[in-house]
Amino acid sequence: MIFEGFPVGSMEANCYIIGCPETKEAAVVDPGAEGGRILRRLEQLGLACRQIILTHGHVDHIGALGQLREATGAAVLIHREDAEMLTGAGRNLSLYMGMAVSFEPADRLLEDGDLINVGKVTLRVIHTPGHTPGGICLVAGDNLLTGDTLFAGSVGRSDFPGGNHRQLINSIKEKLLVFPPETRVLPGHGPSSTIGEEAKYNPFLNGQL
Numbered sequence: 001m002i003f004e005g006f007p008v009g010s011m012e013a014n015c016y017i018i019g020c021p022e023t024k025e026a027a028v029v030d031p032g033a034e035g036g037r038i039l040r041r042l043e044q045l046g047l048a049c050r051q052i053i054l055t056h057g058h059v060d061h062i063g064a065l066g067q068l069r070e071a072t073g074a075a076v077l078i079h080r081e082d083a084e085m086l087t088g089a090g091r092n093l094s095l096y097m098g099m100a101v102s103f104e105p106a107d108r109l110l111e112d113g114d115l116i117n118v119g120k121v122t123l124r125v126i127h128t129p130g131h132t133p134g135g136i137c138l139v140a141g142d143n144l145l146t147g148d149t150l151f152a153g154s155v156g157r158s159d160f161p162g163g164n165h166r167q168l169i170n171s172i173k174e175k176l177l178v179f180p181p182e183t184r185v186l187p188g189h190g191p192s193s194t195i196g197e198e199a200k201y202n203p204f205l206n207g208q209l
Contacts, residue, residue, distance in 0.1 A: 001121050001141055002026070002045060005186055009033025011060040014188055018140055019047040020119025027051040027118045028068060029138065029145060030188060032060045035067030042072075051118065054078040054106075055147025055188060056132040057085025058160075059094035065103050075107040077116065079127060082134030083109055093160065110136060126175050130168020131156035137176065143184045144195070150176055150185060152193035155204045172205060 002019030013032035019025065026047035031038050042049055049072040054062055057078060065086075069076060078086060085092040086103045094101035110116075112127035116138075124139040128149045135156070138145040148156035150172050158165035176185075181196025198205060 002047065003140065003143065004041070004045070006041075007189075008037065009060060009063060012189060013060045014186070014190075016145060016186065017041060017045065017047065018118055018121060018123065019045060020121045023119030024048055025050045025119035027053050027116065027123070028074070029053045030055055030061040030147070031064040031068050033063045035064030035071070038064060038068060039071055048072070049074045051116065052076045053116065053123075053138065054082070054086075055137070055145065055149075056135040057082040057092050058132065058148070059092045059097065059099060059101055061147070061188060062086065062092060062103070063094075063099075063101060069103075076103075077108045077110055078106045079125075079134030079136050080109040080111060081129065082132050085132070085134075091161070128168075128171035128175055130158055130164050130166075130171045132160070133162045135171075142182070143186055144176065144179060146176065146185055146187045148188040150198060150202075151187045151189060152185065152191050152198070153202055154190075155202070156188075169204065177205070 005016040008015045009032045016029040052074045089095040089100040114125040116123040126137040131148045179195045183195040185193040
């Protein structure tokens with residue numbers, strides 16, 4: 001599996017490229033900004049983007065969606081509960097940031113447990129509501145892409161419309177902390193971690209907060 005992540009945009013949302021070394025097909029996860037940079041990196045890696053997967057619908061994770069979609073013809077995937085965030089500038093929060101960004105509807109609406117095939121690489125969807133109603137994490141081999149659900153030493157905000165802190169913590173404890181401790185946590189912002197580190201030291205999860 002080809003796997004890369006890098007921050008994009010002023011909010012430094014982590015964008016991930018997942019590719020199949022055999023078929024050279026790829027998925028881009030959370031193209032929040034800098035679409036040209038993402039496209040150049042795909043070209044450098046010799047990958048063709050077939051799918052754009054969104055961990056949730058906030059503007060800092062979808063800002064370059066239109067540019068990538070137009071350039072590649074890739075299908076757009078988002079959880080059913082966040083689908084309206086693509087088409088509504090108020091729902092994706094861009095309206096309140098002076099951008100008013102909206103896009104065409106997604107091509108595929110995801111559900112918990114869905115499998116996404118990227119060439120011969122298979123990703124699994126975990127529905128983890130709390131930051132947004134349709135927030136998801138993705139299992140990619142030994143990697144766990146956690147979007148804005150779980151960060152290194154923190155958790156996602158729940159004070160935006162549709163957020164729910166109790167639901168967020170339950171999602172993490174019931175669906176993410178069950179993974180082996182060595183599982184890599186690759187969040188939507190900031191550095192990587194592991195499930196073991198978060199279970200032991202994250203103050204939101206071990207009773208310190």
